[in-house]
Amino acid sequence: xxxxxxxxxxxxxxxxxxxxxxxxxxxxxxxxxxxxxxxxxxxxxxxxxxxxxxxxxxxxxxxxxxxxxxxxxxxxxxxxxxxxxxxxxxxxxxxxxxxxxxxxxxxxxxxxxxxxxxxxxxxxxxxxxxxxxxxxxxxxxxxxxxxxxxxxxxxxxxxxxxxxxxxxxxxxxxxxxxxxxxxxxxxxxxxxxxxxxxxxxxxxxxxxxxxxxxxxxxxxxxxxxxxxxxxxxxxxxxxxxxxxxxxxxxxxxxxxxxxxxxxxxxxxxxxxxxxxxxxxxxxxxxxxxxxxxxxxxxxxxxxxxxxxxxxxxxxxxxxxxxxxxxxxxxxxxxxxxxxxxxxxxxxxxxxxxx
Numbered sequence: 001x002x003x004x005x006x007x008x009x010x011x012x013x014x015x016x017x018x019x020x021x022x023x024x025x026x027x028x029x030x031x032x033x034x035x036x037x038x039x040x041x042x043x044x045x046x047x048x049x050x051x052x053x054x055x056x057x058x059x060x061x062x063x064x065x066x067x068x069x070x071x072x073x074x075x076x077x078x079x080x081x082x083x084x085x086x087x088x089x090x091x092x093x094x095x096x097x098x099x100x101x102x103x104x105x106x107x108x109x110x111x112x113x114x115x116x117x118x119x120x121x122x123x124x125x126x127x128x129x130x131x132x133x134x135x136x137x138x139x140x141x142x143x144x145x146x147x148x149x150x151x152x153x154x155x156x157x158x159x160x161x162x163x164x165x166x167x168x169x170x171x172x173x174x175x176x177x178x179x180x181x182x183x184x185x186x187x188x189x190x191x192x193x194x195x196x197x198x199x200x201x202x203x204x205x206x207x208x209x210x211x212x213x214x215x216x217x218x219x220x221x222x223x224x225x226x227x228x229x230x231x232x233x234x235x236x237x238x239x240x241x242x243x244x245x246x247x248x249x250x251x252x253x254x255x256x257x258x259x260x261x262x263x264x265x266x267x268x269x270x271x272x273x274x275x276x277x278x279x280x281x282x283x284x285x286x287x288x289x290x291x292x293x294x295x296x297x298x299x300x301x302x303x304x305x306x307x308x309x310x311x312x313x314x315x316x317x318x319x320x321x322x323x324x325x326x327x328x329x330x331x332x333x334x335x336x337x338x339x340x341x342x343x344x345x346x347x348x349x350x351x352x353x354x
Contacts, residue, residue, distance in 0.1 A: 184294025
């Protein structure tokens, strides 16, 4: 599974993927695929549900005079998290609630947050993330835990007008670290210490592919190999093809229809799967970001290996199988189709895999 990725600045990330342990080619075809696949134009960062890479339970720590701004934050981004609480500041507030939240948003000067939390810090995989923001919502500054929820929260605060001032090396270089790749794949990092080496390799463009191995297998790895594990075994994948230029609304409508047909909800979706040649579709990326999902892009060789049952003219015309079914099968842990592809408004096709 290759994780050579691009990030469009949203919560959705595009990840090239292969299943056989080889590098995924990132070849971009110049032609387009139409909707039917034919040619055409838990309160703690190490808990199982947050896995150290995302923030789900937030506490906004605010001085009394800034509580209106705290309420504005809750109203603006609260629906993106399992919970978001406002706690009035006092001298021991961080120590009192340490370990109860994935991320603290300090509505205060960065110096205050740094002095109060520094003695509490122990391990980046267990410590809560910390973001500070000023009263005017001008800056959102991750202080600790950038790859463990702080960057995510700062990105969300950007929707309220704050500039996310991220200093983690991969974000500064506009590259996607392994923790963010794990989130895009609905997985988590098993051996956290390895990420020092692998994120340095990301910066040097030397990480190479993330290889997916379907078990049972025994794997021997060195200390500089980051191991990702799926968060669950029963998730589903939305395999998606489209005409060029399909907008966000069309993708969301198509995915909603596909989920309704399977009696599943959005909580069951691991990620969206497509082809490398469709991975830069703005509507697809925007729709995935709206649902906080990663986008995994498979190369032609992988899709040919997992070709779906519905015939597609694209294979005869350009050598690519139908994208929706093949990517749904390739992306699922069991490589099985739940539903064959359906077309929505002749613009977006969706198949569901597991």
